[in-house]
Every structure is written in C-alpha cells, then in structure tokens.
Amino acid sequence: MNHAKTSAGTDLHHSPPPTEKVAVLRWMRDNLFNSVLNSVITCLLVVGLIFTLPDFIKWALFNSVWSGDHEACRASMGACWAVVGEKHRPMLFGVYPYEEHWRLILALIIYLSVVAATLTPAFWNIKILIPLWIGNLAATLTLMWGGVLGLSPIDTSQWGGLPLTMVLFTGTVVFGSPISVLLALGRRSHLPGVKSVCVVFIESLRGVPLITILFVAVNVFPLFLPEGLEFDKLIRVMAGMAIFFACYQAEVIRGGLQAIPRGQIEAAEALGLSYWQLMSRIVLPQALRICLPGLVNHIIAAFKNTSFVLIIGLFDILTATTAVMEDPVWRRFFVEAYLFVAVIYFLFCFALSRYSRLVERWLSEGRRF
Amino acid sequence: MTVKPRTTAGEHVRKGDTSILNSLAFRGVAYQIILAIFVILGGLYLYINVNANLERQGIATGWDFLTENAGFDIGESPIPYDSEDSYGFAMWIGVLNTLKVAFVSIIFASTLGIFMGIARTSKNWLLSKVASVYVEACRNVPVVLHVLFWATVVRFLPAPRQAFSPFEGAYLMNRGVVFPIPETDPAYTWVGIAFLFGVIIAIFLGRWAKRQRELTGKYIPAFWWGLGIILGLPLVTWIIAGAPLVWDMPELKGFNFRGGMAMSPEYAGLVAGVSVYTGAFIAEIVRAGIQSVPHGQIEAARALGLRPGFIMRYVTIPQALRVVVPPTASQYLSLTKNSSLGVLIGYPDLVNVGNTTLNQTGQAVEAITVMMVVYLSISLTISLFMNIYNKIVAIKER
Numbered sequence: 001m002n003h004a005k006t007s008a009g010t011d012l013h014h015s016p017p018p019t020e021k022v023a024v025l026r027w028m029r030d031n032l033f034n035s036v037l038n039s040v041i042t043c044l045l046v047v048g049l050i051f052t053l054p055d056f057i058k059w060a061l062f063n064s065v066w067s068g069d070h071e072a073c074r075a076s077m078g079a080c081w082a083v084v085g086e087k088h089r090p091m092l093f094g095v096y097p098y099e100e101h102w103r104l105i106l107a108l109i110i111y112l113s114v115v116a117a118t119l120t121p122a123f124w125n126i127k128i129l130i131p132l133w134i135g136n137l138a139a140t141l142t143l144m145w146g147g148v149l150g151l152s153p154i155d156t157s158q159w160g161g162l163p164l165t166m167v168l169f170t171g172t173v174v175f176g177s178p179i180s181v182l183l184a185l186g187r188r189s190h191l192p193g194v195k196s197v198c199v200v201f202i203e204s205l206r207g208v209p210l211i212t213i214l215f216v217a218v219n220v221f222p223l224f225l226p227e228g229l230e231f232d233k234l235i236r237v238m239a240g241m242a243i244f245f246a247c248y249q250a251e252v253i254r255g256g257l258q259a260i261p262r263g264q265i266e267a268a269e270a271l272g273l274s275y276w277q278l279m280s281r282i283v284l285p286q287a288l289r290i291c292l293p294g295l296v297n298h299i300i301a302a303f304k305n306t307s308f309v310l311i312i313g314l315f316d317i318l319t320a321t322t323a324v325m326e327d328p329v330w331r332r333f334f335v336e337a338y339l340f341v342a343v344i345y346f347l348f349c350f351a352l353s354r355y356s357r358l359v360e361r362w363l364s365e366g367r368r369f
Numbered sequence: 370m371t372v373k374p375r376t377t378a379g380e381h382v383r384k385g386d387t388s389i390l391n392s393l394a395f396r397g398v399a400y401q402i403i404l405a406i407f408v409i410l411g412g413l414y415l416y417i418n419v420n421a422n423l424e425r426q427g428i429a430t431g432w433d434f435l436t437e438n439a440g441f442d443i444g445e446s447p448i449p450y451d452s453e454d455s456y457g458f459a460m461w462i463g464v465l466n467t468l469k470v471a472f473v474s475i476i477f478a479s480t481l482g483i484f485m486g487i488a489r490t491s492k493n494w495l496l497s498k499v500a501s502v503y504v505e506a507c508r509n510v511p512v513v514l515h516v517l518f519w520a521t522v523v524r525f526l527p528a529p530r531q532a533f534s535p536f537e538g539a540y541l542m543n544r545g546v547v548f549p550i551p552e553t554d555p556a557y558t559w560v561g562i563a564f565l566f567g568v569i570i571a572i573f574l575g576r577w578a579k580r581q582r583e584l585t586g587k588y589i590p591a592f593w594w595g596l597g598i599i600l601g602l603p604l605v606t607w608i609i610a611g612a613p614l615v616w617d618m619p620e621l622k623g624f625n626f627r628g629g630m631a632m633s634p635e636y637a638g639l640v641a642g643v644s645v646y647t648g649a650f651i652a653e654i655v656r657a658g659i660q661s662v663p664h665g666q667i668e669a670a671r672a673l674g675l676r677p678g679f680i681m682r683y684v685t686i687p688q689a690l691r692v693v694v695p696p697t698a699s700q701y702l703s704l705t706k707n708s709s710l711g712v713l714i715g716y717p718d719l720v721n722v723g724n725t726t727l728n729q730t731g732q733a734v735e736a737i738t739v740m741m742v743v744y745l746s747i748s749l750t751i752s753l754f755m756n757i758y759n760k761i762v763a764i765k766e767r
Contacts, residue, residue, distance in 0.1 A: 031494035038493040193401030207748035208741045209706035219733035223422045304511035349509035
C-alpha cells in the first residue's frame with residue numbers, strides 16, 4: 001500500500017487538485033497565521049501598512065507633480081518630482097559646462113557598456129578584458145578632459161556628478177586591487193621585516209576613518225612633495241581612497257590565502273616553481289575565488305565611500321545634489337532630490353550584490369573555470 | 370646528486386648552483402634590508418620635504434599649539450568649555466562628543482539590528498519582507514546620504530511652537546529633540562550602587578548554580594533569580610528611599626524648550642543616520658548567526674527533552690553568538706569611524722574640531738595626527754576587548 005492518505009483519510013490520488021482559492025488560503029495559513037504570535041504580528045503590520053502605504057502612494061504617485069516650477073509643487077500635497085526634472089542636469093553632471101554635457105552622457109554610456117560586458121562570462125578572458133578597459137578609460141577620459149579632437153579642454157576641478165563618482169570608483173578599484181594583493185601576500189610572508197611593515201600599515205589605516213585619510217590627501221600630501229611639484233586634487237583623493245580600499249581588501253584576500261591547503265603550496269614548491277609563479281598560478285586563483293563574496297562587498301563599499309568626497313569639496317553626485325539643494329526655491333523638496341540620488345546608489349549596489357550571488361552559484365556548480 | 374635537507378626558511382640548494390645569491394635565506398635577508406632602506410629613506414625624504422615646505426609657507430611646527438588659546442566656540446559639550454580654553458582642551462571636547470554619538474548610536478543600531486535580524490528569519494512572510502526591505506534599502510545607500518538626509522529632516526521639522534509630540538513631554542522640532550527625564554535625587558546614587566551590587570551577586574549566584582548542577586545534577590534557575598536580584602535590589606532601595614520620582618518636563622519658554630533632556634538637531638540627525646545605516650548591517654549579521662545554527666542541534670536538544678527556553682539559552686544562543694560577535698564588533702568600529710561625518714552637518718565631533726584647528730593654525734600634520742591617533746586608540750581598545758571576548762566564547766576543544 002503506497003497510497004498516501006491525508007489527515008482526513010481521503011485518498012490523495014483520487015482527490016481533486018486544490019482550487020486556487022484553497023491554495024491561497026492555505027498559503028496564508030502557512031505563512032501569515034501559523035501561530036498565535038504570528039497572527040497578532042500580521043494583524044498589527046497590516047493595520048500599520050493600511051495607515052501608511054496608501055498615503056505614501058498618494059504622495060509619491062497620485063498627488064505628485066512631475067513637471068513645472070516650484071509654485072506648482074507648493075500648491076500640491078504630493079511629491080515634487082519636478083525638482084528632479086528641473087535640476088537633474090546639475091545633479092548628475094555638477095558644474096561641468098552645460099553645453100558639453102553630451103560628452104559626459106556618451107562617456108557614461110561607453111563606461112556602463114564596458115562594465116556590462118565585463119560582467120558577462122563570454123568576455124571573461126584576460127586578452128579581451130585588458131584592451132577593452134584600456135580602450136574604455138582612454139575613450140571616457142578623453143571625452144571628459146577634452147583638449148584633443150576638437151573637444152574643448154575641461155579642467156578636473158570642473159568635473160562633477162555621476163561621471164566623477166564613476167571615475168573615483170574605477171580609480172579606487174583599479175589602483176587599489178594590485179596594492180591589496182601585495183599587502184595580503186606581504187602580511188602572509190615568512191620574512192618578519194616584510195610582514196611587520198604590512199601589518200602596521202594595514203592595521204593603522206583600518207583603524208582610522210576615511211575622512212582623515214582624505215584630509216591627509218588634501219592637506220598633507222602637497223607638503224610631502226618637493227617645491228614646484230604638484231598633483232591634481234582628484235588624483236590625490238583617488239590615491240588616498242585606493243590605499244584605504246586596499247587595506248580592507250587585503251584582509252579579505254588574506255582570509256582566502258589562509259584557506260588554501262598547505263599541500264597545494266608544497267606540491268608547487270616540489271615542482272620547482274618560484275615564489276611568484278607559485279602565487280600567481282596556484283595560490284591566488286584559488287584564494288580569490290574563495291573570498292569572492294568578501295571582495296564584492298568591499299567593492300560595493302568602495303562605491304558608497306566615493307560619497308565621502310563631499311567633505312573635501314569634490315563635486316560627486318551627492319555634493320552636486322547638496323549644492324542644488326542650497327537653492328532657496330527648491331530646498332524644501334530635499335526628500336525627492338535625495339531619494340533620486342539614493343535610488344541611483346541603490347540600483348548599482350543592489351545589482352552588484354545580486355550579481356555576486358549569481359557568480360558564486362556558477363562557481364559552486366563548477367560550470368566555469 | 371646530493372640534496373641538502375631543507376632549512377627552516379624553506380631553503381634548498383641544488384648541486385652546482387651554490388652561489389650565495391641563490392640562497393633563499395640570503396635573499397630573504399636582502400629583501401628585508403632593501404625594504405628597510407626604502408622605508409627609512411622614503412620617510413626621511415618626506416620629512417625633509419615637509420619641513421622645507423612648512424618653513425617656506427611660514428607655518429609653525431611642533432605641539433605648542435595644543436596649549437594655545439583656541440578662540441572658537443563649540444556648539445555643545447558635555448563639560449563646560451569656552452573659547453578662552455586651549456586647542457588641546459577643545460579637541461578633548463571633540464573626543465567626548467564623538468564618544469557620546471558612538472555610544473548612543475551603538476545602542477540604537479544594535480536594538481534595531483537585532484529586531485530586524487530576528488524579523489528576517491521569522492516564519493511570518495509579511496514581517497520578514499518588511500525587514501528585508503529595510504535591510505536592502507538602507508545598506509545599499511551610502512552612510513553620507515543617510516546622515517545628510519536625517520540632518521535635513523530634523524532641520525525641516527516644525528518650529529518649537531508647533532513641535533510634533535510623539536508622547537506626553539517629548540517633542541520633535543527643528544531645534545532638536547527634547548524628552549523628560551527624572552529630576553536628580555540623592556536616592557538615585559544609592560539605586561545605582563544597589564544595581565552594581567545586584568550584578569555582582571547575580572554573577573556569583575550563576576557560578577554557584579553551575580557548580581551545583583555539575584556536582585548534584587540539580588537545576589537551579591539562576592538566570593531568573595539573577596535577573597530578579599539585578600532588578601529587584603535597586604527597586605527595593607528606591608522604595609525604601611521613599612520612591613522619589615519627579616519628572617523634569619520640557620516646557621516651552623519663549624522660542625525654545627527649557628528642562629528635560631535635549632538633543633541638538635545635529636546630534637539627533639547624526640545619531641539617526643548612523644544608527645539606521647549600521648542597523649541594517651547588524652540585522653544581516655544577526656540573521657546569519659541565527660541561520661548558522663544547524664537545525665539538527667535544535668532537534669537533538671528537543672529529543673533530549675530540553676524545554677524551549679533551555680534550548681534557546683544553552684544551544685542556540687551560544688552557537689549563534691560565536692558567529693555574530695566578531696563582525697558586530699567591526700560594525701561598532703566602523704560606526705565609531707562614521708560618526709566623524711559630524712563634520713558634514715556641523716556637529717562638533719573630533720574631526721570637526723580638529724578641522725577647525727587645522728584651518729586656524731595651519732598645522733595640518735599635527736592636527737591630523739591627533740585625529741588619527743585618537744581613532745586608532747579607540748579602534749585598538751575595542752578590538753582588544755573583542756579578542757578577549759572571542760577567546761571566552763570560542764569552541765573549547767578538550
């Protein structure tokens with residue numbers, strides 16, 4: 001007898017399939033009212049949502065003003081999305097000359113397509129990716145800087161908005177990643193001198209806020225250089241952020257290095273591989289794969305950290321928005337403006353974290369590499 | 370072919386290849402000497418450049434400025450300060466203000482994080498979705514934006530006369546937040562002492578109960594007894610002292626509130642922003658901790674006939690804590706560092722005061738060094754305590 005019986009004793013194989021209504025009720029019983037406590041919580045939440053959600057939707061959608069000036073916004077009870085319509089250019093592109101904004105839009109399109117390509121497994125080949133990124137950086141930076149091909153030159157002090165955020169983020173990750181690998185290897189080194197230099201460097205930078213590093217980049221770094229030699233503020237800030245990023249990333253990579261079985265290293269040594277061959281061919285590829293989730297977390301953090309430049313007056317997207325909100329006519333609609341910026345940050349970070357989970361699944365299935 | 374045995378440095382020397390340049394030990398020493406020379410020469414080069422530049426710009430060096438008259442006001446300070454005091458004292462006020470924000474934010478963020486983390490693992494679909502929305506929305510937005518947003522929200526609250534009152538005596542307004550506190554009474558000192566006594570007694574009781582259980586197998590509900598003593602002793606002291614309780618209610622006088630406990634708008638905004646942001650990360654840590662306890666452990670405990678409260682206390686929580694504590698400690702650290710965003714909204718924390726000092730004296734190197742050393746000491750202190758705690762809760766292999 002392998003006929004399953006339900007608790008009521010009816011024969012499952014001959015009973016009709018549950019109707020849709022029954023299924024919904026059953027789902028609600030299992031997921032919303034499965035105990036007394038959960039029933040109470042569900043009721044409280046539903047009441048809370050009934051009081052807030054319709055008002056929020058009315059504010060955000062039905063009563064909102066999508067275009068027009070601040071007078072229309074003042075007259076309405078809803079959200080003033082017109083502030084985004086009116087001010088999105090200075091918010092997205094900062095103080096970059098208005099008639100040259102097309103260059104930034106083009107640069108963003110090129111940049112984002114290359115990022116999208118990088119995330120596609122079909123492009124995961126070092127011989128494709130390196131030329132792709134060199135071309136990408138050359139194209140976007142040429143567009144932003146100008147001075148060639150009939151483009152008018154634009155100084156970095158005028159760069160701003162989303163493209164500046166992207167430049168800072170890319171610079172941080174591109175310069176920071178090699179440093180982080182070196183720091184992690186140094187910290188795991190058998191040579192006590194190398195190890196202690198790396199430990200002190202990593203731990204002291206991890207112990208201080210990013211702001212103080214940016215202050216060093218802005219206020220102290222120029223003092224380090226001999227008279228007459230100067231670096232662009234953007235480069236200095238980027239270097240500071242890259243080193244800060246590298247110290248955190250080095251700790252993640254160290255975790256990955258520690259997880260590599262000793263036998264792997266011994267086998268490679270027995271084959272006569274040199275230290276750098278051993279590290280680059282055997283240890284690092286495995287270690288980086290192990291610590292991939294941590295690496296992505298810090299890359300996301302690096303993106304969010306670009307917003308710290310607000311304090312030292314570089315015009316990233318948040319600084320540009322804050323500057324726009326100084327406008328007395330529009331300043332009372334700060335919620336809408338900040339929400340707009342928050343959504344941009346959210347989309348990028350959320351997409352990246354979801355993507356990293358996807359890659360983890362591919363790797364754990366052993367489909368790739 | 371003779372192969373020499375490997376030395377500790379992993380050195381192996383092949384026949385016919387015995388040049389000292391190929392010895393790993395020699396190379397190791399050589400690399401380290403080169404690194405040391407590089408570090409020393411680099412440091413010296415920077416030092417000379419800094420000195421030359423400072424001299425050229427006519428900026429003083431050294432630590433004398435710390436005792437000089439600061440000459441600027443600080444918006445709020447836990448201990449009396451005025452502009453006649455020294456730069457060193459002003460920076461000390463900054464340190465206290467930083468600790469004040471960090472301490473309160475850690476409490477708020479932990480409460481929010483623990484609640485949301487548990488909610489995310491709830492079997493109630495609606496509750497876990499609400500918690501997920503909070504976590505994903507807040508941790509994917511920069512902390513700078515959180516702080517700016519909340520600071521602006523506080524600035525746009527109604528004026529004191531139309532202040533928004535969530536409950537009797539508490540007011541939210543553009544001048545900050547005020548709420549009632551009990552008026553100070555000498556009896557409260559005794560209540561505090563009674564509380565400390567209660568904690569000490571409870572600790573000893575717990576140890577005694579554990580020994581009794583191990584010796585005789587008899588279970589004593591030491592947790593509940595201890596909790597009773599910790600709460601009961603101060604309560605009894607308070608009642609014996611005549612139950613003094615007078616609320617210091619904030620009252621509207623002129624344009625602002627007097628009395629009660631007041632938080633400045635900058636403080637309220639900074640605490641709100643930093644707590645909401647860090648709370649999302651703590652929620653994720655708590656969720657991971659709860660989910661890390663294998664279900665078999667709980668089933669096994671049930672099969673042994675342990676009561677649910679017992680399972681929670683002796684099976685689930687100790688194992689979850691081991692996963693939760695180290696990342697939480699690093700969240701507390703980054704919260705403390707993020708409290709330096711006070712400089713953005715005008716809250717006089719260490720970085721803000723240090724920045725003013727830097728701008729007034731021009732002594733960037735010294736001012737930034739003070740900031741870094743203070744944060745580094747706070748970080749190292751917290752990680753020291755966490756390492757000690759970690760040793761206590763780590764799996765004891767016998």
